[in-house]
Amino acid sequence: MNRKTHTLYMIGGSADQTVVLTRLLDNLPDRSWQMGTADSADLLLVDVDSVYGHMDWLKAQSTGRPVAAVSSGDAHSAEYHLRKPFTVTALASLLADVAARVPARGIPAPRHVANAVEPAVATPAAAPARPAPAPPAVVEPPKAAVPPPVAVPAVPQTLIDLLGSEGQPGKRWRLRHDGLPPLVLDGSHQLAYSQDVSLKALSPWCTQALTAVKLEQLDATTLVPATRNLASLPYARLSWLAHLLGSNGQLEEQLDPLGRYKLARWPQSEREFPKHFRIATAMMKAHATVEEIAEASGSPAADVANFINAYNASGHIEIESAARDAGSDQRRSGLFGRNR
Template sequence: MRPTLGLTGMDPVTESALQAAFADANAQVGGHWQLLPDAVADYVVVDMDSMYGPMSWLRLHGAGKTVIGLTSASRVQTEYRLGKPFGGNELRALLQQLDSGTPEVRVSTPAVVETPEPMPVVEATTSAEAASVEEATAPTSTPSATVESLAVAPSANLATPAVEPAAQSPVAAAQAPAPSAPAARTLVDWLIAGTLADRVRLERDSQVLLIDTTRRQYHGPALLKPLAGILQTTLGEESFVAVDSTDWDRQVAALGTAQPLSRLLWFGALLADRGRLASGFDAAARYQLLKWPQTEREFPKHFRVATAMMKGPATLPEIAEASGVTLEEATDFVNANLATGFAEPFREPEPETDPPKPSGLFGRLRGR
């Protein structure tokens, strides 16, 4: 069976360049690879430096896909890495590496998301190795990707060795953001950035959330609407309190069954843009659902929107008209499902090439 490669989480220019490089590299390794949509491909290249790359990584990682991080950073949390800039030779080396089945990086849990300029790189030195990490703060309207450890460095001299934080700190020790970086983010931004410790408690406006970033679960209210305040306000790192394993089970028992973090991501994306299409997407494009989403009982209109979208690709005004909701409601629903991977912009299929004409005597006879 031919191995397959998919591309996602990148702009059209990068995707076109990757397709061209793949064609060149595939020819060099024997032409046994095939380029397919990311939903069905064995391996998926994700541009981790793009706005929606980390979000795509989170979705694919949760689906059990093998992800290749396309990045200019020297390290990445995905199983494989493709560096920038790239060309046919780099793609050939990657395909050979995939054929051998030897990952460049293996991790058991999500690590810090590395992103490129424009944010400055802050270097911190440990006794084991020197690592550079770039941290970009995503806009509150943009859902993206993971959850686990944030950098905290000495305030006086960023070049000095990193100081190990106290055991109770909800933020893992690594490296610090640039001094100019904002100290507060929305909850979705914290989850996207991959900067929280394994298990934390968040309490605000009489609502309590227990978040397990390793298992990508949370414990909290069964309904989503009571969490709107938590999701729409900005939170500093002091808002998150680390919970040790001995106290975790006791606190969890009071809050009930675990729920997937993707549910919070979905709701955060639903609220984020307030009727405007999320940044990076074309308002004139047609959108489609890849599969039926988990609609929430709190939003009964969403069943109608999902039904309309399952009939085929449509523009935002067409979706609103077919489902009998406002354009803003349809747009928010599309945003939420783009963030969680249930929806995507529709792309016209490539035109089929004409089959080769028959040759030889019998071919000429059949062609008459």
């Protein structure tokens, strides 16, 4: 009887695909593979043709286990590939390649019971019965240390996630989406590449959720042909635009909605956004809330919030937090203060 020594798990596939895989495993000459669970499977199969296929692919690769791309076409960047529709021959070839690199776990043989009772041996009646020998002490094997859980990096959701201070430093990405020119990000040199690097052309990328984007990680070799004949611009400029357009008129989560904001220095003016001149003029005078800046500049509060998001990302904004000021007022009204 062949033992099941390896397991696999399907991510992003349909229930029908899982049923087909199970049946094919039962028909393989080598019966050492079976379906397992996502957290312990030796091999992860990811349907990269699904809606979240590329996000699932990046997350699966971070586990450190073998990952096979499941697709109806070619998967040129994948080490392992299983083409749809599945066949016994293709599945057997894939599993043989993976099994050669993954050690078989097997099924442990039953342990010998150390304190089994030996059958009694008859002795002459005149001879006194000897006490049975004490059973040998059972020595438990040392417990294997349990490795700490591996932290799975957060999946990037917006362009800000890829450009920010915690956004994949040093990594290189190519972004594709229907109707938009490809965008290449080179984190190692803090440069972005596209056919047109004007703010108007790049604006749709700043409002596009990455869940609908084909996201491909590049290396130093593939970066060169991917950026050939493309124009470039600094990360800082694209980051400014992403923060300006990516929050839909609301202050970003880390900014205090009741805080007071002021420009530390005059920013670079962008002709595509003429309203920014009035907002910048109002914010050069003194710290003020979003509503106060909107009233002083004659601009909508949503435009002011977007302006603050963008120039805070570029280091132009001074902030007086309302929560911090409230704490200071509370301390002043303590033991030596006066409450009116």
